[in-house]
Amino acid sequence: MIMDINWYPGHMAKAKRIVKESLKLVDVVIEVLDARIPASSRNPDMKEIAGQKPTLIVLNKYDLADPELTGRWIDYFMKSGFSAVAVDLIKGRGVQKIPALVRQLVAAKMASLELTGRRPRAARCIVLGIPNVGKSFLINKLTGRRAARTGYKPGVTRGRQWIRITDNLELLDTPGILWPKLEDSETAFRLAVTGAIKEEVFSLYDVAGQLIELLAKKYPEAVMKRYKLQHLPEEAGELFRLIGISRGFIGAGGTVDLLKAAQSVMKEFREGNLGRITLEQPEQ
Numbered sequence: 012m013i014m015d016i017n018w019y020p021g022h023m024a025k026a027k028r029i030v031k032e033s034l035k036l037v038d039v040v041i042e043v044l045d046a047r048i049p050a051s052s053r054n055p056d057m058k059e060i061a062g063q064k065p066t067l068i069v070l071n072k073y074d075l076a077d078p079e080l081t082g083r084w085i086d087y088f089m090k091s092g093f094s095a096v097a098v099d100l101i102k103g104r105g106v107q108k109i110p111a112l113v114r115q116l117v118a119a120k121m122a123s124l125e126l127t128g129r130r131p132r133a134a135r136c137i138v139l140g141i142p143n144v145g146k147s148f149l150i151n152k153l154t155g156r157r158a159a160r161t162g163y164k165p166g167v168t169r170g171r172q173w174i175r176i177t178d179n180l181e182l183l184d185t186p187g188i189l190w191p192k193l194e195d196s197e198t199a200f201r202l203a204v205t206g207a208i209k210e211e212v213f214s215l216y217d218v219a220g221q222l223i224e225l226l227a228k229k230y231p232e233a234v235m236k237r238y239k240l241q242h243l244p245e246e247a248g249e250l251f252r253l254i255g256i257s258r259g260f261i262g263a264g265g266t267v268d269l270l271k272a273a274q275s276v277m278k279e280f281r282e283g284n285l286g287r288i289t290l291e292q293p294e295q
């Protein structure tokens with residue numbers, strides 16, 4: 012069973028408090044999800060935490076996700092009242108759309124500020140997400156190297172700073188870390204294979220085993236091609252044995268190194284070498 016030791020209740024309560032405090036300072040939430048697991052990488056308490064704040068959902072790691080399913084997820088989130096965009100933060104694809112999308116989300120609010128005679132101001136946003144979804148990469152991409160610190164503002168908790176993205180968009184320089192939901196084993200599995208849960212707290216062999224069985228079933232051609240296999244057994248141990256033989260993972264006594272096969276399947280899945288694979292679909 013997978014357990015994330017980092018997220019016992021005390022930690023969760025503290026993270027929640029920090030995020031809630033930050034949220035008072037912003038107009039818009041940018042919630043980063045892993046495009047391969049848009050449901051499982053959402054924080055279960057997000058609705059309660061973000062309240063009515065306009066939210067832009069960023070489906071990151073688009074380079075690793077199934078493009079068609081990503082499109083369906085974007086539709087799904089838009090129909091649910093969010094703004095949504097797919098990005099690849101390694102190549103920087105899609106990031107340039109974010110400032111305009113954020114401005115759209117605050118257009119009504121800014122207009123009403125003006126109507127009541129207040130000066131128009133920059134929209135303020137924060138990046139939120141569970142571990143490893145790409146929050147830091149996003150902040151770096153949005154701010155670039157020219158990142159101009161706008162300095163401390165009154166009311167801003169010490170240690171937090173605003174970075175100017177455009178003339179009318181500012182970003183809190185530190186992301187808010189959310190905790191993943193681990194209530195069911197399928198969600199935990201998806202978080203583990205995509206790297207959201209640290210490897211110390213789950214059995215790599217078991218998770219990779221579940222992964223290779225799933226891949227063999229759903230993407231048989233990709234698996235056979237990648238590992239040069241003639242046929243596909245259903246069971247993980249047997250799959251790893253064939254993959255180990257094919258890759259030459261043979262130990263001293265001539266035995267196949269199953270763990271090494273499992274490790275390489277996990278690594279290659281995460282690097283996208285088995286194709287662009289999304290592990291969950293939006294509900295109909």
Ligand SMILES: Nc1nc2c(ncn2[C@@H]2O[C@H](COP(=O)(O)OP(=O)(O)OP(=O)(O)O)[C@@H](O)[C@H]2O)c(=O)[nH]1
Nearest residue numbers: 071072073099100101141142143144145146147148
């Ligand atoms: N393939 C791919 N990898 C990405 C992308 N964006 C980020 N990564 C990888 O994901 C990992 C995590 O990115 P970070 O920006 O550090 O994630 P984070 O959300 O700040 O993680 P924590 O600080 O642990 O909460 C890094 O190893 C990146 O290389 C992407 O668009 N595509």
Ligand SMILES: [Mg+2]
Nearest residue numbers: 146147148186
């Ligand atoms: Mg980070």
